[in-house]
Amino acid sequence: MEAATASQVSGGLRINLDEPRYDQNTFSGRAKHFFITTNPLNLFCSNKTLEEAKILVEQYRNGQEPAGLTEDQIWRAKHIYDSAYHPDTKEKMFIIGRMSAQVPMNMSITGCMMTFYKSTPAVIFWQWINQSFNAVVNYTNRSGDHPIPVKHLGLSYVLATGGALVTALGLNSQVHRFPPLIARYVPFSAVAAANCINIPCMRSQEMISGIPVFDENGNRLGTSQKAAKKAIFQVVFSRVCMAMPGMLTPPIIMQRLEKGSLLMKYPWLNAPIQVGLVGAFLVFATPLCCALFPQKSSMAMSHLEPELQEKLAALPNPPSTVYFNKGL
Template identity: 65%
Template sequence: MGRAKHFFMVTDPRTVLLSSETLDEAKVIVDDYRAGNAKPGLTEDELWRAKYIYDSAFHPDTGEKMFVIGRMSAQVPMNMSITGSMLTFYRTTPAVVFWQWVNQSFNAVVNYTNRSGDAPISVNQLGAAYVSATTGAVVTALGFKSLAKRLPPIVSRFVPFAAVAAANCINIPFMRQRELKYGIPVTDENGNRLGESPTAAKQAIVQVVVSRIGMAVPAMAIPPVIMNALEKKAFMKRFPILNAPIQVGLVGLCLVFATPLCCALFPQKSSMSVSGLEADLQERIHQTSPNTTTVYFNKGL
């Protein structure tokens, strides 16, 4: 519940509208407080507001300001537009291809922006990951669309969800492949860095994939059922132009709750036993920090 409350604040779409000056001021307040140099007269409410603004815009490992559409606070407005369009324009192959490409391009930005660790990823790696993930999503969507032709009409409405779920299993590992190869930083309970672990990266990526699919379930499963019923009504047949805005509105309503709740499924600062790490890293930790039995890492979002 505490994580859910936290992410309701961090994913608040209004923070996307904050100026660079406001974001930088929040970072100064947080950094100074952590360094023991609290701003004179700073109230607890002002500190918490600065903390939430900081968390919404700055990467937890690098401390860098994140690209605006890659922030979790941009998820609701961006996803409601893209997902609403995917659910509305699902009948033709060109529309399916176009909106899956748009969606996976957006997801690639989000996955890169919210990756775990502080190691850079090369342009070649980034390009290969993007092409692989986007191609996988489009092929999956077209495959499901072809299968759905032989099934009841309502089933075809769920093609976008099936494609998004499958694409998340492709996109996230591809965009974070460097972590799987070289590992992500693991620390002790005091934040002291102990090394990098590919095993921790695998756990982190699995948790993120589950969260992202869970995030898509309400937004892509509930509106199709409602729209299938509404489209049989006389007023919708008279005003078909209402289809897209109603669909986008329903998706947005679902995402307002699904985004923070699914971000909160797993702790962002995840943990695992030292005994579950790679043998060489275990040995190193036993030598440098013999009392450490659990390590912690940022799983990403």
């Protein structure tokens, strides 16, 4: 996938709005793309601003945009449009399900999970809230062409919530044997376990039927279950890595702060400080971990299923590498 090249807006080459602005073959290009995609400031765009951005993008696609627009203005409108409208259905997405809501929502939920980790009712409540939020995100960002069945979303929600609770409550019952700091890492273990359950369950049909694989020119070559498994592994790995900085570092900081005079005098500051710390890490961890693997992932032909290898080997110019969309 090549980055959309710079262009003259008023005549000459046109900007390719179907591709990201930055080169997706490099980590830095992918990181720039996701820093824009997950920018929480997009949540403050008014309905009027969103509608104006949508109209401008549609006008540009049809070659009917107003004269005198700069390339930056076109891209700004595209990024605002992408932050709020579903890429397939073109409908405005529920606000907390948008990628731009990931940081503020996750910092609030994760911060509270890590603050109220000792009480069993609090553990149950915040793990349930976290998986409910994940279900909203998954439903909001479902494919418009091949939507995930509601029963799959429901099953993944139930199993992920159950897995998170079993992990959290089970570990909480054992951590009294270890130093106090270890107990602070229970929420991360629960979140990691839930991700390992939720994503494979939600995308189980892909592992059964396979996902489309393409050559470097975008020609469909067939479907592959092994490509699906690789895609799902990459997404799970990215999601777990995304949670690590904000859930592994703040406990060390909070452990020290709680020994100081500030939190002893003002204990109510515990939750706001923890939420703020998690947010500071998530602002960077979210886009950087989304960028770990290219959206257009690849696999050597020799790693595909034997029957698909035979099919591709019979082509006039068999590809050595196939490509597929890994998802998010």
